[in-house]
Amino acid sequence: MKTKRFGVSMEDELLEKLNRIVEQKRYPNRSEAIRDLIRSSLVEEEWKRTEEETIGVLVIVFDHHQRELSSRLLEKEHMRSGEILATLHLHLDHHNCLEAKVIRGIPAQVQALADELIAMKGVKFGRLIPATIGKNLR
Amino acid sequence: MKTKRFGVSMEDELLEKLNRIVEQKRYPNRSEAIRDLIRSSLVEEEWKRTEEETIGVLVIVFDHHQRELSSRLLEKEHMRSGEILATLHLHLDHHNCLEAKVIRGIPAQVQALADELIAMKGVKFGRLIPATIGKNLR
Amino acid sequence: MKTKRFGVSMEDELLEKLNRIVEQKRYPNRSEAIRDLIRSSLVEEEWKRTEEETIGVLVIVFDHHQRELSSRLLEKEHMRSGEILATLHLHLDHHNCLEAKVIRGIPAQVQALADELIAMKGVKFGRLIPATIGKNLR
């Protein structure tokens, strides 16, 4: 297969960190490390473009003292009910709650609902894991 | 073992329902049905008097439209954190949420926390299941 | 409303425990305590006879060392999938697992599935909480 070469510019500090990743993960060179990063980001991009129903797990951490945040979260979730199959809730400490929500739908919808919840004020951390189901599972 | 006999008074309607239970569950007579009801209520009474750490599962159903209920629930729960190990949350329909909370503690504490949560305005249904752990399991 | 009176026989030991319940819960007399026990057992009996779809929460505690128990539990559950909405699983200690399963269906089905799971060898404790939904919620 044909290969192309192109230039990438980077601040010294970030380049050093890239070099450390190359070393720690024993990549043969920087190109292979960067190709690997692109490939894994493509998995998520491709997932988002699928039209088949799928499952995603959204993890959020939020401060329950944030005024009425949990009430507004529930409000939003119920308007989209049928999509959130179940939520696991843990009290991490006096302030922080962790929730893992299993969401079903077309990836674009799952992502949109996740983005909406993550964007709410008081949500300190949010990440959506695209999990594939059915025939897409290898 | 010595047996005593005593009288019980009951409205006609309730007596008929007792008779139906006796028939359906094939009890030999009303006395045996009543003894059985007393015995199973004793299990819970004895659980509450234990001083050993135990586990209870609290099931509540609530209307999330009830103003700020979920925020107040979380507030109460965090003040008692360390006791509620995890919560499973399901959206039943546009209005109703179901939560199953696993609570650890001395039975009297578990019961007190459960009672406090059940008593909150907007909680439509609440029941605590005393689950025994460790050496108490038969 | 008309009231009837009938006799109940009981071993001394159980009668003493009944007397203690009457005292602790401040019932005016033994008849009222017994009527209360019958009434609360009727709630569950009536739940079982409803033909409307409802929700139950099954709590089980089991020893995961019991050979293949968890595999057989999953097998049974998947054959009835669509009924078990979600399961919360906690490792209580080196031996014991606690699971809370949210089951949807006609009460008779929910009860049948719960009974089947509770009856499996290795399940040390099992209790089904009938939770009502929709218009039945007071």
Added chain:
Amino acid sequence: MKTKRFGVSMEDELLEKLNRIVEQKRYPNRSEAIRDLIRSSLVEEEWKRTEEETIGVLVIVFDHHQRELSSRLLEKEHMRSGEILATLHLHLDHHNCLEAKVIRGIPAQVQALADELIAMKGVKFGRLIPATIGKNLR
């Protein structure tokens, strides 16, 4: 801050996909897209090197027909009990189960436990989300 430039080689096909990401996410150029990929991978690398206790959420999808997989999963988990705080389990279809496990520990331990569970035969998909807690939360 000083900037360096270096060459990266890539197969035509992968380069085209990179170009599509640049376009879709409206990056000004390829360099910025690559710098962004490196930065987000650093978050995970740095998480793994922390010595503070933290929380991770592991999502796995597995085929419960895989002989005794669930029993072996539980076995492994109980040997490491205290680390897995709670598991949410859903039956996706006749074959597949999804589990979200909340794991507590030093990141290296959390990662090691996650890797061990993901590596088990019959686990079709596994991803660990590093969630930070306490003062690390921005």
